[in-house]
Amino acid sequence: MTAEKTNHFTNASTRADNNLTKKRVLVTGAAGFLGSHLCDKFINEGYHVIGMDNLITGDLKNIEHLFPLPNFEFYHHDVSKFIHIPGELDYILHFASPASPIDYLKIPIQTLKVGSLGTHNCLGLAKAKNARIIIASTSEIYGDPLVHPQTEEYWGNVNPIGPRGVYDEAKRFQEAITMAYHTFHGVETRIVRIFNTYGPKMRLNDGRALPAFIGQALRGEDLTVFGDGSQTRSFCYVDDLVDGIYRLLLSDYAFPVNIGNPDEISLLDFAKEILTLTDATVKIAYKPLPKDDPKQRQPDISKAKEILGWSPKVNRAEGLKKTYEYFKGLPKEELFKLPKEF
Incomplete structure (x- = not known):
């Protein structure tokens, strides 16, 4: 990496084991899914990691090897309630949130609250502990985009009262309050806009395209494609995302950065x-396109390349x-496990 690309990012001097x-x-x-991979990353980098989850969509099996x-x-613990952590904190990674439509359509209030x-x-908590905090935002803040590929300067095309609004607007508010804490209170904040990510520890029944397709193939079911299938996605492997x-x-860098695979x-x-x-010998079955389903998803990762020296x-x-x-x-019973009830 060139000096120009790494002037915002220092690795060796910030490793905890130094x-x-x-x-x-x-x-x-x-x-x-992402939180557990982040726990693994920071453990491997020599940090003391405190995990927090109310387990409404998470699963202790993802982190049981760390106990x-x-x-x-x-x-x-539910982060929507007051958080107390004894002792000092250096960093906070806020990744608590339902992230798949099958979840946030069933628990819309909890999604807005988190x-x-x-x-x-x-x-x-970051203000009280003088800790740096990174907030997990999402490409969903762009809604059904009118700009392609999506840059961080694009404000989005979101239906605030549609079925996906509970997730999209929760994330948009999340970015707004994060920047307010940064500008008004001087809190060290970072915002990552995450595009479609996949890898081990995903739930087969969480409703997203990749686990849905693989689960259907493993069960011998036809693969469900919504609409005519022309809508696009850009899939980033989880190890790349975690590195970003x-x-x-x-x-x-305090402003939002897209992290994804273009x-x-x-x-x-x-x-x-x-x-x-x-x-698999199954076929493709077509179903109507869900309301407000984005037609295109592709990140512009120019900022990530320039500021972080990162690319997938x-x-x-x-x-x-x-x-x-x-x-x-996975155990066979996982293939036929019904989506989580709330």
Whole structure:
């Protein structure tokens, strides 16, 4: 990486294991897909990790391997309520939130609360502890975009009262209050806008395209494509995403940054890739397109490249193979497990 690309990001000097005392990091949503991978990352980097999750969508199986470690602790707690963490904190990663339509359409109030009250509580904790905080935003703040690919300067095209509004607007408010804490209180804040991500520890029944397609293929069911399948997504492997989040947290850049893989593909072509990958003999079944479903998703990652020296390394073929092997290794009952009831 050139000096120009790394002037916002310092790695070696900030590694926790270079200090006499381990730096302490709080990860909310720790038992979820991304949260659990972030716990692994910070443990591997030598931090003391405090995981927090109310387990409404998370699963302790994702982090149970960390429980014996002396530098990991877990709080079963809802961040929408007051948060107390004894001792010092260096970093907070706020990743608590339902992230799939099947979840946030069933628990809309909780989704709004974790994005508003939960974010407020995390920012208040960051202020009290003089900690740096990174907020997990999403490409959904762009809504059904009129600009393609999506840059951080685009304000979005969101229906605030549509079925997806509870998630989209929670995230948009989350960004607004985060910037308010940064400008008014001087809190060190970072905002990551996450595009479609996949990898091990995803739930097969969470309603998102990749686990849905693989789950259907493994069960011998037809793959469900909504609309004509021309809508596009850009899938980023979880290891790449976690590296981008880590770099952004340790940078000095306070404004939103897109982290995702710009390799765009239509959902119909993606379903065909899954059929080839799984060697399934099932067909593709078409269903009506859900209301406000985004027609295009592709991140412009120019800022991530320039500011963080980051770009994705894992191509889709490699990432899909790893993810498929993970799903194939799950107990058979997981394949037929119904979506979580709330």
